[in-house]
Amino acid sequence: MKITVKMKKYITLILVLIVSSFIILGLSGVFRSSETPKPILTSLESVYLEGYYSEYLNTYGHHQIDTEQSHKIDAVDFVLPEGETLKEDLQSYEWVDNSSIFIHVDIELEGLYYVHINYLSLSVSHIPIGLSIKLNGDEFPPYYEASQITLNTLWAESSAQMGVDRYGNDVSVTQETYDIVQDVVIRDSRKLYKDGLAFFLEQGENIIEIEKISGQLLLNEVRIESKKNYITYEQYISNYTEQNIDYIQRFEAEESLYRNSSTISRGISRDPLVEPYSMTKLKLNVLGTDSYDNAGDAVTWAVDIDHPGWYYITFKASVGRQNTTSYRTLYINGELPFEEARHLPFSYDRKWQNITLQNINQEPLQIYLEPGDEITLEVDGTLFSAVYEKLRIITSEMSTLGLDVTKLTRNNTDKGIDWVMLDYFPNLHETLANWVEELNEVNNVLRDLYGFERDAQVVRDIEAGISRIQKIQSDINELPRRLTLLSTGSSSAVQLITNQLDNILKQPAIIDAFFIHTDLEDLPNPNPGFLTNTWVFFARFFLSFVDPSYSEKAREDELEVWVNRSRQYVDMIQKIADDQFTVETGIKVKVSLINDDSKLLLANSANQQPDVALGISAWIPNEYGMRGMLYDMSQADGFSDVIQVFNPEQLIPMTYDDKLYGLPETENFFVLFYRRDILEQLDLTVPNTWQDVLNMLPVLRRYGMSFYIPLSSSSALKSFDSTAPFIYQFNGRIYSEDGLSSAIDHENTIQALSFMTDLYREYSMPFQVPSFFNSFRYGEIPIGIGDFGMYLQLMNAASDISGLWEIALVPGIEHEVFDEQTDTTENIINRSMGGAQQASIIFEKSEKKAEAWRFISWWMSTETQLLFSQTMVNTLGTRYLWNSANMEAFEAFSWDPSHKEIILEQWSHLKEVPKIPGSYIIEREISNTWNSVVYNDANLRSTVSDALIKIDRELARKMMEFGYLDSSGNVIKPFILPTVENIMRWYNE
Structure with a gap:
């Protein structure tokens, strides 16, 4: 028997070694063939998003000026806000308060001009500098992007020495602002247009209003210039004398000079050839893990080389998003060296790559560098801007159709009803066919830009959306019963495509290091061999038994x-x-x-x-x-x-x-989020009460918009977070006074439930909103109640509406309250939220x-x-x-x-739901009641009565379990329902 056990142990060990070896081989790509990407620079034909820069360019694009025109406006010529003055040297304006300055410029030749700003950021927080530009006394900016311009604050690590934890693992150091003067062309906040934002200026005097929305800066000068044209690579290489030198030097990518976003951070790689390396410790040794992938993100390095000359720049990088190509833009000392440097491809591979900067035809590019030069690599999302806008248009049209169908059917999808959809939507066949054609066109553009025969996940999801539309095409009269294919639910065409919108713009790439070198062949292998991987795997396995950091x-x-x-x-x-x-x-x-x-x-x-x-x-x-x-x-x-x-x-x-x-x-925290720009255009004010919300809903509906509350989330279960606030705002009750039973039949609670269902049955709030964040961002739902998660998303993933949204107190129910001390009645607004x-x-x-x-x-x-x-x-x-x-x-x-x-x-209006044994049944039955009334047109009071029977039966069972009731339902001991009054005793002890 002992021999058998030993043999089993040896066999098990051998099998583990064999399986481990195959896993390592699989991870290293031995068993899979690799595809050589062939990206092609292409774009959709003109895409015009109403009210956006794309439409503005369509209107004024033929007014581009070929000759160089430049108008410099010094600080002394700024028209400042009343009471404001320049710095003592009269060379700059310290712009601290949110206000507007005006610039007068005399234009000889009308056309499109670009605004350049020379400034020093004074911001020490992570809130960006936000600007808005208006022309010639107009009330609103000429297009959407002009209302949410952002200027970068630069960031650098406060120490060159990494901190370490108790086990010797690297810990990130804090970042601080890197204060240098920047000279930039005004660009959209998402950096989707390569030349910046153009403004049509008429011949004669033009008045440009620049409004600061957020942040602080020292403004030195403003220049109004025509479009800047860049030389080709062929012209570039003829501008410098060739010098033959033999040189190679490695630079660690994570050790940058500065970055234009505080979110660009170091990451960890445990690959044996990534430096610095440790067998057992975690090293912050790469750049771009879960960051450095948003369009416009830029990192700058100081290049300490010995001699001026022509060099190749090669990045040791990993592009892990399957079957995609990410793009970067190269700047030397803040300037684009030549036109081809705009779109530099970084294509997917399973392993680390040595990616030499090359043009789209995969021809390596030589860069002329001098000692002390700075190189900047910026994430380039400009190639995907038309795709992004086209998908936004299509998904908006789909959502509108879905809402119109819901309004028509009132969500009654009984199989006994025969709908003739062409009677209500005569162009439905053409609409669906156009969506299929346009989405196929989008996918073809993405395939060209990515350059892989195998489809990326983005393309596959759009294909899945197309298949759902085609299923609707097969029997359009079934559309009311197939809205989950079109616009509602997590697997609808709208949701599948919307989920990929941000991914289309993201350009991920992890960078370990870059090389400045003169010989294309003189580069180290970026990947460890099989024996090295095997050794490291087993070494770490055995060290894990003795290294305390694994414990x-x-x-x-x-x-x-x-x-x-x-x-x-x-x-x-x-x-x-x-x-x-x-x-x-x-x-x-x-x-x-x-x-x-x-x-x-x-x-x-x-x-x-x-x-x-x-x-x-x-x-x-x-x-x-x-x-x-x-x-x-x-x-x-x-x-x-x-x-x-x-x-x-x-x-x-x-x-x-x-x-x-x-x-x-x-x-x-739950607060009211609203789009300031949209509410101003619709002449709407921020609602204070729910009656104010009801008053504004018809105006919103007139423009195809609506109001969001958490009840409209995609989740079928409406939790206390979305139902209890209404109950408490109506002064309703959830529990009886002794806490042993429910009180959802309380008259005020019934009023609250009635209001919650009427918002959908009578006032047409959207039944399901797959993503309030996306709907808010794109202006489909410009106002609604969101939480901290929504706040974080808007702060970090919605630079396109930076400065255009605000928050306010949630609407509440107004009540008359009698004050016994003053013998008066006053009106208060109950804004209770959890x-x-x-x-x-x-x-x-x-x-x-x-x-x-x-x-x-x-x-x-x-x-x-x-x-x-x-x-x-x-x-x-x-x-x-x-x-x-x-x-x-x-x-x-x-x-x-x-x-x-x-x-x-x-x-200060916080109101939490106490927990009692079995409180889950109350939460669930309130949710079921809402769903039954809204979706099945059930009678509210009878539904509540039925729910109350289920609730009290379950609560009695739980109270018996925890010793508050006996088997006959008699009270054994009182249940103490938590209240603020009880808890305040702890504060006063």
Whole structure:
């Protein structure tokens, strides 16, 4: 028997080695053939998006001026806002307040001109400098892009030395502004037009108004010039004397001089030939991992070469998006050297590549460089602008048709109804055929630009959208029952195409290094060999048993903390804990990452739970606490002092039986997002109450627009986040006073439910909005209620509407309230909204509860939250804005002051739903009621009555389980429903 066991072990080991070898071979591409890409520079025929620059160019494009025209306006000639003056030297204007300046320019020859600005950014925050340009007294900019111009603030790492964590792994250093004067042509915020933005100026005097929307800058001069034409590569190489030298030098891509976006950050590669390299440590040794892929992102390097001359520039890069080609633009000392440098291809390959800068015909380009030159590589999305706009037009038309069909059928899709769609949409055949033709044309352009025979995912998704349209074509009278193919649901044609819009513009490429060299053959192999990969694989495998950085389990003398967040957050928490908390208290902390907080339940069952968990869902403290898994924090030392930084409402979801089982860590917020530009054009004001919303809906509908509320999300389950705010705003109730049963039949609750359903049945709000962010961004739904996630998206992924959107308090219900002290009646607006997001907990089984409480108290303190927030943003950019639940810390964050003020005021209207055993059934039945009334035209009151029976039956069962009722339904002990009044006792202790 012993021999058999040994033999099994040896066979298992051999099989593991064989499988591992095949995996390594597969990853290295041994078993797959590689395709040589052949991209072609092509574009769609004219695409005109109404109100946008493309339409403006179609109108005035024939007015391009061939001769060079230039008009320089110095600072002394600016017409400044009243009371403003230039700097003492009269050479520049320190533009701090949001205001407008005016420039007068006398034009001899009418035509299209480009605006150049010479400036120094004074911004120290990550909010971009935003401008808007109007002409000759017009009320609005001449086209959309002119209303959301952004100027770059440059960023550099504050230290050349990487920080390290306790295990020797690299930790990102903070970024600081890089202050140099920039001279740029005004471009659209998404950098989709290669020449910049042109403006048609008439002969004679023109007045240009430049309005600053955000940021601060020192404005030196403005130049009005005709389009700049660049020489060809052939002309370029004839301008310099050829020098024959033998040279090669490697430069690390991550060690840049500066970047034009704080979101461009270092990444990690564990490949053996990526430098710097470590067998066991994580090194921030590449550029472009999850960044440096948005059009206009640019990185600049100082090239320290010995002699002037002709050089090749080769980037060791990895383009991992399958069957695509990304494009870059090269600048030397801020100037485009020749026309062919605009569109430099970086094509997909499974492995690292040495990509020598070459033209589209794959001919290497030589660049003339001198000592001290700077080279800039910018992400080029200009080739995809027409594709992007065409898809926006098509998806908008599809969504409009879907909405029109829904209005016609009132969502009644009974199979017994025969619809003759041509009676209502006589051009339906032509419309569908045009979409198929246009989408095929888009795909052909993408295939040319990517240059691969195999289709990219973007192309495949558009193909899937085409197939859905063709299925509708096969029987157009079935369209009412096939809207999920067209415009509703996650797999509709609209959703498939919309999901790829941003991906079309993104141009990903990870760069390890670049070489300046004279010999094309004199380059090192970018990929390790099979033996090297095999050695590294097994070496890391065996080292993982002894290297402490691989261990997720804390040592005996360490406090174990699990964090349900991404690696960037976990690494930063560990670094700050080591540098601050351990130094102050002597308590060592081991921070580990978990990617699913449901693992906590399993870990606790197996007695493998941590001491502390951070970043867990806000419902977990109550659910786990009522089952005895968590420590009651209300009995901890200094508890009353710690909770002073929270709104009492924030503690309600984490309270059970008068005990607190968690502290809020992050707080979601719901605010009203609105497009300032669109509301101004429609002469609409920001609504204050829901009656104001009802009043504006007809105007929005007249222009094919609508209003968004979370009830319109694609999710079938309408959670408390989307239903409870209406109930509370109507002063309704969800639970009975004793908390043992439901009160959704309360008259005020019925009013709230009736209003929630009437918004759709009577006022035609969209039943489903696949993406409020996209609808808001493209102007289809210019106003609606969104949360922190929406705010982050607008801050980081919607530069095209930067400066055009604002936030406000959510609309509410107006009530008359009698004040007994003053014996008067006043009107107040109830704006109740929830916001619970993530929490921190301590496990009851922990043997280090005192240390765990001390850690959580430190972590949620104002000082620590401020330090963590500032470090994350300064290191990794605004994608890592931190929405701390600590209101003191949030108030001190360097967010947009006007936005922060609104968010904090909305938090004063925070109203959370208490959790009771079985509360899930109430949430579900309210959702079912809404769905039944809206989609099936059910009677509201009878549906509520039916739901109440199900709810009370389930609540009684759960109350018996937890010992509040006996089997006959008699009360054994009272249930304490969490209220603000009860929680305030903790604040006053």
